[in-house]
Amino acid sequence: MRYAVLGAGMAGLTAAHRLAVEGHEVDVYERWPGLGGEAATLDTGDGVLLERYYHHLFTSDHHIAGLCDEIGLPDVLERWPSSVAMFAEGELHPFTSPLDLLRYKPLSLWSRIRLGMAVVLLQKRGRAVEPYEPITIRAWVERNMGREVYAKLWGPLLRGKFGDRADQISMSWLWAKLHNRRQTTGEEARQELLVYPKGTFETIFVRLRDRIEERGGRVLIDRPAARVTRDGDGFLVTAGVPDSFRRGFDPREFEPAGAPERYDGVVAALPSDIFEELLDPALAAEIGAEYLGKLHSIEYFAALCVVLELDREFHPYYWTNVADADLRFIGLIEQTNLVPRERYGGRRFLYIANYLPRDDGLLDLDLDEVMEVYEPGLRKVNPAFSSEWIRNAWLFKDPAAQPVVLPNYRDRMPALQTPARGLMLANTTQVYPDDRGTNYAVEIGERAVRELLDR
Numbered sequence: 001m002r003y004a005v006l007g008a009g010m011a012g013l014t015a016a017h018r019l020a021v022e023g024h025e026v027d028v029y030e031r032w033p034g035l036g037g038e039a040a041t042l043d044t045g046d047g048v049l050l051e052r053y054y055h056h057l058f059t060s061d062h063h064i065a066g067l068c069d070e071i072g073l074p075d076v077l078e079r080w081p082s083s084v085a086m087f088a089e090g091e092l093h094p095f096t097s098p099l100d101l102l103r104y105k106p107l108s109l110w111s112r113i114r115l116g117m118a119v120v121l122l123q124k125r126g127r128a129v130e131p132y133e134p135i136t137i138r139a140w141v142e143r144n145m146g147r148e149v150y151a152k153l154w155g156p157l158l159r160g161k162f163g164d165r166a167d168q169i170s171m172s173w174l175w176a177k178l179h180n181r182r183q184t185t186g187e188e189a190r191q192e193l194l195v196y197p198k199g200t201f202e203t204i205f206v207r208l209r210d211r212i213e214e215r216g217g218r219v220l221i222d223r224p225a226a227r228v229t230r231d232g233d234g235f236l237v238t239a240g241v242p243d244s245f246r247r248g249f250d251p252r253e254f255e256p257a258g259a260p261e262r263y264d265g266v267v268a269a270l271p272s273d274i275f276e277e278l279l280d281p282a283l284a285a286e287i288g289a290e291y292l293g294k295l296h297s298i299e300y301f302a303a304l305c306v307v308l309e310l311d312r313e314f315h316p317y318y319w320t321n322v323a324d325a326d327l328r329f330i331g332l333i334e335q336t337n338l339v340p341r342e343r344y345g346g347r348r349f350l351y352i353a354n355y356l357p358r359d360d361g362l363l364d365l366d367l368d369e370v371m372e373v374y375e376p377g378l379r380k381v382n383p384a385f386s387s388e389w390i391r392n393a394w395l396f397k398d399p400a401a402q403p404v405v406l407p408n409y410r411d412r413m414p415a416l417q418t419p420a421r422g423l424m425l426a427n428t429t430q431v432y433p434d435d436r437g438t439n440y441a442v443e444i445g446e447r448a449v450r451e452l453l454d455r
């Protein structure tokens with residue numbers, strides 16, 4: 001059979017690899033002139049690659065580890081000790097170990113004890129997500145950890161990620177975060193280890209592409225899908241011309257590149273709004289209002305990410321959460337405090353992280369304007385910081401970075417098999433109760449192919 005996969009992110013490449021392994025003919029269409037989607041890299045100069053958006057894995061991320069073994073990269077995932085801080089009340093507070101939590105000054109001692117006990121109890125006892133689905137994090141935390149813990153810790157962290165939706169986020173989101181990272185034995189009981197692929201995530205994407213192509217598949221970058229139409233039992237995919245990405249994200253703006261190609265099935269591994277924009281009206285009608293309504297009911301927050309190359313260390317941590325509304329960003333991720341800078345030719349990189357509603361004005365600014373907004377905050381964290389430390393800077397924006405997980409999210413979640421038989425959707429809105437991540441993109445890419453081939 002002949003299949004099209006739309007999107008060469010982790011989900012799309014995984015799906016295409018599986019289809020090729022199963023002996024099918026497969027074409028991957030990708031809008032961007034590179035592989036990897038949200039985990040794609042940039043060349044910072046001299047061939048030194050770095051993800052455009054900070055990325056690491058957890059030791060519990062088994063789907064991606066299994067895939068790496070399968071594609072002949074058994075040693076690609078390296079482990080590094082993590083160091084985490086919280087910036088609150090004008091100070092950096094270490095937040096890596098349970099002991100750090102007990103010493104966390106912004107909370108009263110009683111709140112710290114309640115927080116620690118509730119996390120351990122949830123990790124040990126709360127094995128099923130269902131009881132947590134209908135309630136908000138706010139309600140659960142205030143009941144089980146106390147109001148102060150929400151007001152001073154979870155509330156500011158959630159506001160960073162979900163803006164004014166913070167108080168509405170489902171407890172299932174926090175359940176998944178705390179549950180998946182549970183590791184109370186072995187080396188990690190003392191020190192959390194994070195995982196990062198040797199040579200960046202690009203190593204995995206390139207190997208997947210090579211495996212697909214060795215089996216006769218095609219991975220077509222800078223060749224977006226512009227239209228998907230029903231054709232008997234199958235589908236027609238019309239590609240857009242090269243450079244279409246310069247016209248933005250909406251495929252209806254892409255100029256068609258010649259005649260459409262026919263496929264027996266399609267795996268759309270791209271955001272839900274783009275998926276809908278790709279559909280020919282008759283195919284949209286076949287899919288129907290109920291399914292499309294589910295897609296509309298899930299809001300995405302955008303990511304705004306600045307990458308700085310600095311001439312010195314900014315702060316001593318890998319990951320700093322910002323729990324201070326005066327700072328206009330939500331996190332600082334100093335890549336070279338996780339992966340040694342020798343891996344980057346001795347250079348140092350710092351990400352400044354933000355998640356915003358899609359209509360937030362910050363998303364309209366250019367790099368210099370964003371830095372003007374951020375610099376006072378950077379100086380609050382490190383008063384010595386000066387723009388003279390910056391050797392290079394880049395700005396990236398992704399409109400579909402984070403699905404907003406409201407209570408009873410499961411009821412909104414679209415199935416992988418759309419009502420049009422043979423047309424699958426596989427994206428970050430469907431990995432619930434897990435939060436979006438490359439590990440779950442692998443899992444959903446695999447699952448979409450299983451369901452497609454089982455039909």
Ligand SMILES: Cc1cc2nc3c(=O)[nH]c(=O)nc-3n(C[C@H](O)[C@H](O)[C@H](O)COP(=O)(O)OP(=O)(O)OC[C@H]3O[C@@H](n4cnc5c(N)ncnc54)[C@H](O)[C@@H]3O)c2cc1C
Binds near residue numbers: 011249271
């Ligand atoms: C700021 C940020 C930080 C993150 N941190 C981590 C982390 O630390 N660890 C982790 O595991 N995950 C992290 N993630 C999440 C992770 O990157 C994603 O969950 C994962 O990469 C999603 O893969 P995907 O294939 O489902 O989607 P995507 O990566 O979004 O891939 C979709 C692909 O479709 C392409 N496309 C769009 N339109 C078209 C079209 N018309 N035709 C063809 N192709 C099209 C896009 O260019 C893209 O390549 C982070 C994400 C962000 C934004």
